[in-house]
Amino acid sequence: MRPLPELTPENTAFWTGGAQGDLLIARCDDCNHAIHPPQLVCPKCWGTAVKSRAVPGTGTVYSFTVNHQPWAPGMAVPFALAVVDLDEAPGVRITAEVVNAPPETVHIGQRMRAVFHAVDDIWFPQWEPVQ
Amino acid sequence: MSMNAAITGVGMSDIGRKTGRPAMLHLVEAAKRALDSAGLTRADIDGICTYPGKADNSPGMSPLGTGEVRNALGLKTRWHGAIPDGPSQMAPIMVAAMAVATGQARHVLCFRALTESSSQTAAQRASIPGSGRARLGGWYSYLVPANAMSASNWAGWMATRYFHEFGMTREHLGMVATGQRAFARHNPASVMQAPLTMEDYLDARMISSPLGLFDCDVPIDGACVVIVSAADAAKDCARAPLTIEAMGAALESQETWDQRADLTTMGAHDACADLWSRTDMKPTDIDVLALYDGFSIFVPYWLEAFGFCGHGEAKDFIAEGHIGPGGRYPVNTGGGQLSGGRLHGFGLLHEACTQLWGEGGGRQVKDAKAAVCGMGGGFIAGSMLIRRD
């Protein structure tokens, strides 16, 4: 079974926004800097008015890998992991599993949209190709 | 320009796969060999450093901290410390250099011990952070729960982007793997001794594309010790002191494996630029290269980071034969971690020192006087230049 992330004040929005279908990214209210992984402080201006805001949940594949090795008991392989440059959150990438597409079709430059997979109290973003 | 610090001795235990041997027995063997190499006794050791300290974040990752080793070896020290969050596995050696240069200690025993091979089971894989735990925090909590569990995944997407931008192919990485195996066949301590052909390399199963089995280093049980001495104390040691000319530890991006703006570079590029800013020596002065090869793809990154070739040129540099046996810039002459076993960078530095002392046997690089060592991959990086006068 995959380990789950520990929920903290900084990351709860990111890991639970999927319950409402939202990909929530931490954003500095003072300078609008997009912060990922989420922090309580803005690394750009040290402001502490950090709020999580929904982004469209789309993006472009910067890179990927197809994993063939079962690293944990019950891990189904192969599957693709995509590192995606997020729309409307400059500098932020979200790395997640690709679903609803054969792994060998994943490519750099491909357009993706986030869908969510719930395990306990965590809503994992996953990438689905935009048709 | 150089630091008032030198490497005076190195020692490695009889490393192996599934040795079933407790880490402490590997450690004491490596320590005895390092003391013999330096011509020192236990009483001369007044400092101890390690990476990362006793840690159970993955199975067999670090069974021994400074506490266990101080107690077991009966050491009395004036400096001790473990550095889990420093510039790579090299951090304890860097801290030791700073300790002797500032007079806090005279001879510091730096060690790395792993039992990853014996600790692996189906449910507890070596090098999977948090393996066996329910909840994760820290930087890997954005990777492991997303099923990006293995560093081979993280290195895999770096390689995919690098291949895409610069036209590197699996054959280029195959040249790294087969070249290091050719070196390993002249190193009796290496765990992988069988010949490795390009065909073997290309036929091996995929792990995380584009990285296959022989792009990944080999988990082992073992220990390695490096003794760092103050420059004046080093003069009395058995072997020629290997002066630490410069070290580099700069890091300009955040501590993640996916957010660095250009993933065809890594922390190594920052650490190496830092190193060269501290010395008048140049890449053309270097005879031996010890470059972190937890995955083969890190070798071209380190080559470019150190400036042995330009950004994007490593594939041609490798194909032209510069880094293998007989090349001008031989890399990982003991077989590296790909063939020698994963001693987390310490084994690579051990080999560089062996070369500078002219004790490399059938793999000896002629007239080797200066070496660079780079440890780490992704955001993790530390670099060092050592020379024999």
Ligand SMILES: [Zn+2]
């Ligand atoms: Zn800000």
